[in-house]
Amino acid sequence: MRNKLKSLVGRIAGAIILCAAAWTFVLAPVQAGNIYDSNVEQKLKLKGSQKSKVHKIVRKSDREMRKVFRKYGINPNKRPVFDKLREAARDLQAIEDREIEAMSKVLSAAQFKQYKGILSQTAARVRAAAQ
Numbered sequence: 001m002r003n004k005l006k007s008l009v010g011r012i013a014g015a016i017i018l019c020a021a022a023w024t025f026v027l028a029p030v031q032a033g034n035i036y037d038s039n040v041e042q043k044l045k046l047k048g049s050q051k052s053k054v055h056k057i058v059r060k061s062d063r064e065m066r067k068v069f070r071k072y073g074i075n076p077n078k079r080p081v082f083d084k085l086r087e088a089a090r091d092l093q094a095i096e097d098r099e100i101e102a103m104s105k106v107l108s109a110a111q112f113k114q115y116k117g118i119l120s121q122t123a124a125r126v127r128a129a130a131q
Helices: 002-026 040-044 049-072 082-106 109-130
Strands: none
Touching: 040 049, 040 109, 049 082, 082 109
């Protein structure tokens, strides 16, 4: 039971991280300063083709996430509802896994490490807002 709970918490945290990554590129220009805003693109100092590749990866994740959010009634513009994120965790985790895999092919090792750190910080901010 304890392992199942840890796994569920891990999936939820992963879903929150993915939310943070995707909303950075899509909502940040419209709603700068929201809790999902990680500013990943600016913080990583992407170069050349990395910018367009990262943007494409995140846009794809965003489209998939919007579908999941609609399916589970999650409004990304409002305070996160932990129970709804928990319900959507499996779907969001799958999106996150695909995004992380794609990012690992575009970013340098140092950028990827920084990317994961930025997402973890954002996830902590989202978790705090959901309580």
